[in-house]
Amino acid sequence: MHGSKEWLLEELKKVEDWEKEQSDLWFWEKLGRLPFKIMDKWTPTFIQNKIGILIDELGQYIQTGGSYLSSTSKIASYYPDLGVRSSEEVNKLPIPQMDVAVDKLTGNRKKLATLQGASTGIGGIFTLTIDIPLLLGLQLKTLQDIAICYGYDPNDKKERLFIIKCLQFVSADIIGKEAILTQLSLFDQPDEDAKREILSELQGWREVMFTYRDQFGWKKLFQMIPIAGLVFGAFINRSAINDIGEAGKMLYRKRKIIERLENSTNNDISPEK
Template identity: 80%
Template sequence: MNESKEWLKEELTKVEAWEKDQGDLWFWERLGRLPFKIIDKWTPDFIQKKIGLIIDELGQYVQTGGSYLSSVTSVSSYYPDLKVHNLEEAVKLPISTMDQAVEKLSGSRKKLAVIQGASTGIGGIFTLTIDIPLLLGLQLKTLQDIAICYGFNPNDKKERLFIVKCLQFVSADIVGKNAILAQLSKFDLEDETAKREVLSELQGWREVIFTFRDQMGWKKLFQMIPIAGLVFGAFINRSAVNDVAEAGMMLYRKRRILERLTAEPQTASEES
């Protein structure tokens, strides 16, 4: 069947319904800040320094991509059964084909998160300092690869900013989620003034990492227990990667749907 305007509008409605469902954990998210307040007060200086290094790393990612950039030249690996060699070819694929690639990618990343969380959860609070930057890196990589699946280039600074906003969205409270969705709705506007407003509303990458840290607080509290942290770490990291993969898929999917809705009818790709 064809990707008709009606089909695209129906899929857009599904994404918008998902957006409305993202604001029901405000109390727990506020409660989640408490464990890290305890950590701030009682943990050694080297843990605080590790948090500072993560902040600097995320800043480097926004500016240059740092060591996190996924390779757009490997786009064919996301579509092994199709003749897709670059982003120009990927962007023409049916959205349902993109969805399948993202779902497969998300499944493999969640399995990796389980292994990572379990291995870093063995040592309790001391290996927790290793787990937080590793988890952040895995989430960034996952969002970058989702961008590639939907035909967007994470090497572009604009896309790196979008990825950070996706990460911020997952970690935000109800008010923050609504504000971020409003910002992202302007992301692809041709108006340069609107684009500058979106970039300025990022409010610095430091805000993102502190929000990320606080949101993970109550989840990571149980991982601070040696040995038992193995079980909690596996579950927590899988959940964290699942959340960011779901948000990345929905937000990038929405951009691609909106692009095709505004395109000429004859440029719509066929649904396989």
């Protein structure tokens, strides 16, 4: 039965197994950062300045959400047949229904990313420098909407921090992934020291964005070729959204499962059918 303590524990184990699989660091991920060192050297100053401005805009997301903030008014569109219109109503849904909504959302975003990657891949290295901030924005939007599907509100600054940590997780190495998972495991704890540790990460948000950019190095190498970059750009951006969608689903799913396990322990949860 969906929602029973046994079912929740079994699903939690699946997420934890997925987390262990993410610890494998491919050597080429490090080697692949070289193309971006070359790109920084060759790219005209005005394009580098444009990248800087766009990345600065992402920094505003942490504080206010900025132009990247998603609205919970979208909830009804994610659950069109259920009449769900608020986070409170979403929180009453079985987790498998949340999973279905996230899978549909990710599928739609992958189509959008494919089109975006193809469009920005036409011009080679010059449009590539524009593609990176655009893709960051699309992934932020996707993570926020995944949060909404699981009953969390991106209007809450705390949720925006969780989303940034999810983004950081995707581009981190083995040690980084382990550290992030440890932080996220403390995310909903009342421990003030734990909260301060996580909040201190806000100071390094810019480094997070540049690390994320570098992580695309080897994947974006062939997108630097004009025209041919159309094919590579479409494939790579679709893959990027797939990765962020998978990570967002698993990390938010784990959070929701643990939340319901705690409620179950306190006899505050009713069985889902």
